[in-house]
Amino acid sequence: MSGRHEKEKGVNVQVLLRCRPFSEDELRNNAPQVVTCSEYQREVAVSQNIAGKHIDRVFTFDKVFGPSAQQKDLYEQAVIPIVNEVLEGFNCTIFAYGQTGTGKTYTMEGECKRSKSGPNGELPPGAGVIPRAVKQIFDTLEGQNAEYSVKVTFLELYNEEITDLLAPEEISRVGLEDKQKKQLPLMEDGKGGVLVRGLEEEIEATPEGEELIKCGKLNLVDLAGSENISRSGAREGRAREAGEINKSLLTLGRVINALVEHLGHIPYRDSKLTRLLRDSLGGRTKTCIIATVSPAVHCLEETLSTLDYAHRAKNIKNKPEVNQKMMKSTLIKDLYGEIERLKAGHQLLIYTFNSEVYAAREKNGVYIPKERYYQEESERKAMADQIEQMGVIIETHQKHIEELQDKHDAQQNLNQTSKLLASTGDELRRCQYTLKEKDFIISEQKKAENALAHQACVLRSDLEKSLKDNASLFLKIAREDKLSADNRSVVNNFQAELAEQLGSLCNTGFHINVSAK
Numbered sequence: 275m276s277g278r279h280e281k282e283k284g285v286n287v288q289v290l291l292r293c294r295p296f297s298e299d300e301l302r303n304n305a306p307q308v309v310t311c312s313e314y315q316r317e318v319a320v321s322q323n324i325a326g327k328h329i330d331r332v333f334t335f336d337k338v339f340g341p342s343a344q345q346k347d348l349y350e351q352a353v354i355p356i357v358n359e360v361l362e363g364f365n366c367t368i369f370a371y372g373q374t375g376t377g378k379t380y381t382m383e384g385e386c387k388r389s390k391s392g393p394n395g396e397l398p399p400g401a402g403v404i405p406r407a408v409k410q411i412f413d414t415l416e417g418q419n420a421e422y423s424v425k426v427t428f429l430e431l432y433n434e435e436i437t438d439l440l441a442p443e444e445i446s447r448v449g450l451e452d453k454q455k456k457q458l459p460l461m462e463d464g465k466g467g468v469l470v471r472g473l474e475e476e477i478e479a480t481p482e483g484e485e486l487i488k489c490g491k492l493n494l495v496d497l498a499g500s501e502n503i504s505r506s507g508a509r510e511g512r513a514r515e516a517g518e519i520n521k522s523l524l525t526l527g528r529v530i531n532a533l534v535e536h537l538g539h540i541p542y543r544d545s546k547l548t549r550l551l552r553d554s555l556g557g558r559t560k561t562c563i564i565a566t567v568s569p570a571v572h573c574l575e576e577t578l579s580t581l582d583y584a585h586r587a588k589n590i591k592n593k594p595e596v597n598q599k600m601m602k603s604t605l606i607k608d609l610y611g612e613i614e615r616l617k618a619g620h621q622l623l624i625y626t627f628n629s630e631v632y633a634a635r636e637k638n639g640v641y642i643p644k645e646r647y648y649q650e651e652s653e654r655k656a657m658a659d660q661i662e663q664m665g666v667i668i669e670t671h672q673k674h675i676e677e678l679q680d681k682h683d684a685q686q687n688l689n690q691t692s693k694l695l696a697s698t699g700d701e702l703r704r705c706q707y708t709l710k711e712k713d714f715i716i717s718e719q720k721k722a723e724n725a726l727a728h729q730a731c732v733l734r735s736d737l738e739k740s741l742k743d744n745a746s747l748f749l750k751i752a753r754e755d756k757l758s759a760d761n762r763s764v765v766n767n768f769q770a771e772l773a774e775q776l777g778s779l780c781n782t783g784f785h786i787n788v789s790a791k
């Protein structure tokens with residue numbers, strides 16, 4: 275597909291299917307196999323007899339990896355091209371989707387921790403998509419000898435709470451002791467994207483280089499077990515109250531359905547996961563879903579549900595665009611602006627915690643005069659209250675913005691629908707006119723048909739009459755033939771009789787002649 279065509283029409287989300295091998299438990303229990311993969315034909319077949327009912331279904335995907343496929347195979351065939359596109363300046367997302375225990379983490383992270391890397395920094399065979407992608411990115415950037423900067427963020431989204439997995443340990447520990455992890459809010463970035471405010475970023479940067487900057491982003495997502503969807507769906511009412519619902523996966527399913535069915539409203543805003551993945555589902559990001567399944571019979575129901583879900587997701591269209599190249603000076607200006615904004619927002623917080631953090635680090639404590647201590651304490655409390663209030667205000671504003679955004683979306687939908695209605699009205703009028711024209715043509719044709727039918731009737735009766743005449747002519751001919759045959763036999767008889775009589779007459783004459791001499 276040409277670049278322009280791709281941009282206008284959009285490209286489908288790429289969906290890969292990976293079936294893991296039997297686990298040791300399954301092998302020990304001789305678990306029957308219900309899934310067979312045909313990598314060459316890109317097909318996955320599921321067949322099983324249950325209580326006399328035969329299940330036999332075949333699904334086709336963009337790529338299929340059977341139980342014997344190695345991490346390297348999947349990476350080389352499916353992920354290398356995606357990472358190359360990130361390096362070209364596209365935003366790409368790869369996410370693993372499937373039932374618990376089917377190999378999402380194995381595929382995304384792999385088994386790196388337990389194995390050692392090779393002598394030349396090669397990754398162990400068990401390494402999954404994430405370490406391989408990181409290696410490819412650095413190897414390529416270093417090979418290009420260009421100036422580059424790589425930012426890494428690592429977050430966990432669980433039950434609608436975002437936690438920073440790169441946050442320094444002290445913070446995590448404090449959070450855990452308090453039975454409360456540090457939660458991070460989601461913010462709109464003002465450019466149609468979403469960002470997680472306050473997320474730690476690991477940056478590496480190299481010295482000065484060219485003026486133009488190319489940016490690409492790679493999101494690597496390991497989702498929770500997909501069986502949560504059906505569970506939460508089945509018991510939605512109670513589950514929501516009990517706080518068990520996995521809102522993210524449920525909303526992801528709804529977003530996929532809405533995109534596939536081209537519904538006007540896509541419920542991205544209903545969960546943090548779909549807000550984070552908004553651009554990857556129907557947006558400007560190139561997306562690849564790796565659906566994982568087990569080959570064993572006891573997972574059949576979930577396997578079918580994963581296959582249906584993934585197969586449906588194949589129809590989502592994204593419109594990938596290369597991120598605009600930026601002048602380095604513009605980028606730096608943007609970053610300074612961002613820093614100033616962050617500083618303004620967090621100034622109070624930084625000031626308040628400064629002395630505490632210092633004391634905690636030194637472990638010896640610090641000397642503060644009593645009055646100053648009380649004064650600072652009350653100021654701290656006041657500031658903490660103020661921060662809390664600001665948090666509430668921000669939250670209210672954010673809700674308000676979300677409501678406005680929803681209203682705006684609804685208004686846009688309404689406008690689109692009105693436009694559609696107007697163009698449908700025009701179309702209807704055009705159709706009605708065409709219909710009238712066709713009616714006229716049909717009535718004229720009917721008239722001509724009637725005249726033809728009448729003529730055909732006349733011709734038919736003429737033909738029938740001619741046939742009758744012909745038949746009587748044939749009878750006449752037959753009679754004449756018979757008559758001439760009869761005549762011919764009379765003549766023949768007469769000839770024979772005449773000949774006989776002449777014969778006898780001759781004999782008699784001769785005798786007379788002789789005696790006369």
Ligand SMILES: Nc1ncnc2c1ncn2[C@@H]1O[C@H](COP(=O)(O)OP(=O)(O)OP(=O)(O)O)[C@@H](O)[C@H]1O
Pocket residue numbers: 293294295297341372373374375376377378379380381497498499566
């Ligand atoms: N393709 C594979 N080849 C070999 N072993 C695999 C493969 N896929 C998964 N496994 C093994 O299966 C087990 C479960 O895999 P994994 O933990 O990755 O599942 P998961 O889908 O991430 O589950 P959860 O949703 O609970 O996180 C692991 O022991 C893993 O090593």
